[in-house]
Amino acid sequence: MSALERFLRYVEIDTSSDKEVKTKPTSKGQVKLLQLLKKELEDLGLVAVYHENGYVTAKIPANVTGKKKVAFLAHVDTVKVENGGKVNVRKVIFDGESIKYDNGLEINLNTNPELEGRAGEEIIVTDGKTILGKDDKAGIAEIMTMAEYFVNNPDVLHGDVMIAFTSDEEISRGVEGFDAQEFGADVGYTLDGGVLGEVEYHNFCGGNAIITITGVPAHTGYAKNIMINAINVLGDFMACFPESERPSTTEGFEGFYHFYKVEGSMSTAFAEIMIRDFFIDTYEKRKQFVLSCVEKINAKYGKNIVECEFIDKTKNMYEVVKDHMYIVEIARKAYELNGINPIEDPVRGGTDGARLSFMGLPCPNLATGGNNAHSNIEYLIVSDMNKMVDVIISIVKLFAE
DSSP states (O other): OOOOHHHHHHHHHHOBOTTEEEEEESSHHHHHHHHHHHHHHHHHHHOOOEEETTTTEEEEOSSSSSSEEEEEEEEOBOOOOSGGGOOOOOEEESSSSSSETTTSSSTTTTTOOGGGTTTTTTTEEEEESSSOOOHHHHHHHHHHHHHHHHHHOOTTTOOEEEEEESSSSSTOTTTOOOOHHHHSSSSHHHHHSSTTTEEOOOOOEEEEEEEEEOOBBOOOGGOOTOOBOOHHHHHHTTTTSGGGGGGGGTTTOOOOEEEOOOOOOOOSSEEEEEEEEESSHHHHHHHHHHHHHHHHHHHTTOOOOEEEEEEEOOOTHHHHHHHGHHHHHHHHHHHTTTTOBBBBOSSSSOHHHHHHHHHOOOOOOOOOSSSSSSSSOOOEEEHHHHHHHHHHHHHHHHOOO
16 A cells, blocks of 8 residues: 555544543544554554554564664644544645645745745645644654565565554643653654655754733722733733744744733733743743743732743753764665755654653654645645655665664
């Protein structure tokens, strides 16, 4: 079965994760896909295990001894799929300029310059009403196709190849309950990236600031010098943050503050802020800046009406990977062997590989062959997906040398 055939099979299953659900996996669709993957691995003759806390593992046994055990991982969940979870897939041949949707959306070279020179390529998109689910079902399809290659070509030398499919990565619970020691791999790669050539070994240090504002309500007719409207205070607080340090105004190694949830009334107001930076010292400085804003607003109103709580979530995998840079070099070489120029940009988000790295499994991230994850113009280039299968096959072979 080709990687594309697998991918189209997987996107038929709605695997949206749900942060409101406490059990894991957080949706029935994820369980359905995990069970399907377990069966597909078993149909290849491999021993696969479904773990009740939401992941499937398997191993392609080595046919040469003394080699490092390399793992490949991808996650089964997607961000929320609208329209009842139904993904309507379209196959288009790129005309070299744009892909248009009936609802007015468009992919063009201005928004996606990586499509320059890709005229004539088969590209998978949706009808524009939902995400596609390339993130991360393309990664799953590529890993499964790699596994089939080694099963069908037993004379190709390789060490132990470990496989894991996780759940709830999109809500930062991907490796919750994952036993890296029991898994047994020495190093790994997540296939959870985008544009062909990506090898990523930096990710955000990240956490959230929870802001609580307690106002002083009063009758509006007699409020002078008495009322402190919590909504107005929140507005003053938000105005402390520079426009130049938002997700919409930053790129590369630039960090940001992102107010992603606000709510309130005259009496109380709340805000949740994502804080992101690539290095722990600058991340801590950003937290201190938030506290300085709290102090500034409290001083303005003469009361401690603004409170702040921090929740640290992720650390930059580079702190671990820097001591195992040979795995990055092997990825670079695998790309080059397949005629692909490596692209070494940071992950401007989280990844299972970051947490796995701090669990003792150094784990950079690789491309899947598309772009615009989490949007209704998400796309997947079929030839790039096939090339990624070749790349991870090359990685396995390089580990066996």
